[in-house]
Amino acid sequence: MITSTLARGARQILMLGWTLLALVPFALIILLAFRNNTDIYRYPLGVGGTYHPENFVTAWSGPVGSAGMGTFLANSIFAFIAALIVNVVLGSVAAYFVTRLPQRVTTIYLGIFVAGTVVPFVLLLVPYYRLLNSLQMLSNPWALGVLYGVLALPTTVLVLNAYFVDFPRELVEAAYIDGLGDLAVFMRVVIPLSKGAxxxxxxxxxxxxWSETQLAIVLLQDSGSQTAAVGILGFQGQFTTNLGALFAGLTIIAIPVVALYLVFHRYITKGIALGGVFR
Amino acid sequence: MATIHTTVKATTTTRSGAFQRRRSMTSSRIVAWCAIAPAAIALILVVGYPALDGLRLSFSSWVGLGEPEWIGFDNYVQAIGSSEMRTSLLLTMAYAVGSAVIMVALATLLAAAISGGARGSAFYRVVWFLPGVAPATAVAVFWSASFQPGTGSVNAVLGALGLGNDHAWLASQQTAIYPVIGVTVWSGAGFAFLLLLGAMEQIPVSVFEAASIDGASSARKFFSITLPLVRPVLVICLMLEIIWAANGFSVVYAMTQGGPGTATETLPLLIYKQAFSLSNYGLASAMAVISGVILIVIGLVSLRFSRSRQGASW
Structure with a gap:
């Protein structure tokens, strides 16, 4: 009886403790974004001090001689658009049509993508640098986005394939009987019913x-071409005497992705359950 | 005669029907082959070819200009012989295994705490994964500011608890790795938690009910039912987190840049430095190949381990 009470108490402490540890840093980032250096040094936990919303203006336009969050966010979005187009178009087509081929082909095909996840980024870093340098595409967020799109193909193909394998066959057969061709079935039946996946x-x-750094720090050299995850590293060095602006920058980076997650967390959890990872 | 005629007619219809079906099957096949080709070609161009290029560079000398010059195994000899590489390899393994073990242990406890359908488990599930979605560099920048002595939030909390507010862990060679491990665990535990929770929810409730009737305590149920049944996922999780931590760049770079000195210089940072600060691109590539091979071997061994155990437990 005593042990079970102890166990329940330990469980409650663990749950409460981890909840606090998961939430408090985000609250602190937002709170400290409104403070100036003096207040941050005096009240490191954010309670007390004056409000300085102008930190966000400073972060948005950046330190002297460098780009700011406005530019970084735009670059992150450019890279994401390029990655999304490449990734979802190539990935969904491949993941669906491979289910229409014999099992042996599917196994080998998916095996190629599994093998693709094994290659470590550090090995690709120098070849990418050479490649983009020779194509004059260093410091181009769109080009990096295309690389991202292909690098994430294994996840997309494996997750969508796991979903398409269970796609109701009767729907597809019915569409063929109605005289639709392969592509029409894919575009007009399969895709509209797979929006969740x-x-x-x-x-x-x-x-x-949004968070990739290892490739971006090498391939995006000009400060005006950097994505938010790399740009904030520059802030770290340049805003040592203006921590409020650094925290404002952190807020600007963290909030969109946290908001996206809070709205769509069901989809993300489902994607992970189907074997998805962040890559 | 009439019978024969009908038979012949029937046969022809069937034949032509089968022929048409086969032809549409074939054209369907062709469409499918064409549709799966672009993704595979893209993967080969963007991952396969550069990986081979990296492999070739690891056998070459290249300082960033001109054509790489083939030098055989010299880079590998230099990499294996260098104390810098050996120190970094040991550090990387300690960091990766340490982070992964703490992360997976914590994630197991968290998942077990709510897997029975505890009140508010939907809320915990969302909140506990939150650190995992925030950009790693951003959280690392936040945490390294928080670990500053005197002015950081972590030190402020410790000071309030009477434990002193002037800990300068990141500034000392002996202690800098611990905050880095802590932040890696903080940002990675959510993913392991989700995977393990998924595995725990697959366990039939009846098994737990039977154990309760037999008088098993909740600790006993955890060790005798939950843990053995999720072991395959546990092993996979541990392997993935070890590989990700060993390949991880963002957290370490944003918190310490490998310093002070080389106290937190894990392999990805050493390779980055060799290539882009010292222009030893060939040596850097050899180090990347070595670390890749080690991680692949770890992956294969643990996959094998998880599979054979899985067969035994069922």
């Missing part, structure tokens, strides 16, 4: 592109 992989992609 496609939303799930798009969100996994968005979260990954």
């Amino acid at each position: 496609i939303t799930a992989v798009s969100l996994l992609l968005a979260i990954w592109v």
Whole structure:
């Protein structure tokens, strides 16, 4: 009896503790974004001090001689648009049509994509640098976005394939009997009924592109071409005496993706349940 | 005669029907093959070819200009012989295994805490994954500011608890890795939690009910039912988190840039430095190949481990 009470108490402490640990940092980031340096040093927990909304203006336009959050966010969005188009178009077509081929082909085909996830980024870094350098596409967020789109193909193909395998066959057969061709069946029957799964992989992609640093820090050298995840690293060095602006920058990066998650968390959880990862 | 005629007619119809079906099957096949080709070609161009290029560079000397020059195994000899690489490899393994073990242990406890359908479990499920979706660099920048002595939030909390507010963990070679592990765990535990929760919810409720009737305590149920049944997922989770942490760049780079000195210089950071600060692109590629091979071996071994155990437990 005593042990079970203890166990229940330990469980409650764990649950409450981790909930606080998961939420408080976000609250702190937002609170400290409104403070100036003096207040942050005096009240590191954000309670007390004056409000300085102008920190957001500073973060948005950036430190002197460097781009700001406005530019970084735009670059992140450019990279995401390129990645999304490449990833979802190639990935959904491949994941569906491979289900129309013999099992042996499917196994080998999916095996190629599994093998693609094994290659570590550090090995690709130098070849990408050489490639984009020779194509004069360093510091181009769109080009990086295309790479992101293909690098995330394994996740998209495997998740969507897991979904398409269970797609009701009768619907597809009925559409063939109605005289639709293969592409029409895909576009007009399969895709409209797969919005949930496609939303799930798009969100996994968005979260990954939003936070990817290792490739971006090498391939986006000009400060005006950097995505938000890399740009904030520059802020870290340049806003050492203006922490409020640094926290405002962190708020601007973290809020969109957190909001997206809070609205669409069901899709993201489902994508992970189907085998999705952030990559 | 009439009978024969009908038979012949019937046969012809069937034949032509089968022929048409086969032809449409074939054209369907062709469409499918054409549809799956672009994704595979894209993957080969963007992952396969550069990986081979990286492999070739690892056997070459290249300083960033001109054509790479083939030098055989020199880079590998240099990489394996360098104490920098060995130190970094050991550090990477300690960091990756340490983070992954803590992360998965914590995630198991969290998942077990709400898997029985505890009140508010939908809320916990959403909140506990939140650190995992925030950009790793952003959270790392936040946490490294919080770990500053005197002015950081972590130190403020410790000060309020009477534990002193002047800990400078990130500034000391001996302690810098611990906050980095802490932040890696903080941002990665949510993913492991979701995977393990999914596995725990697959366990039939009747198994737990039977155990309760037999008088098993909740701790006993956790160790004798939950853990053995989720072991395959547990092993996969551990493997994935080890590989991700060992390949991880953002958290370490944003918190310490590998410093102070080389105290937190994991392999991805060492490779980045060798390539883009010191222009030893060939050596960096050899190091990348070595680390890739080690991680693939870890992956294969643990996959094998999880599979054979899975067969035994059922």
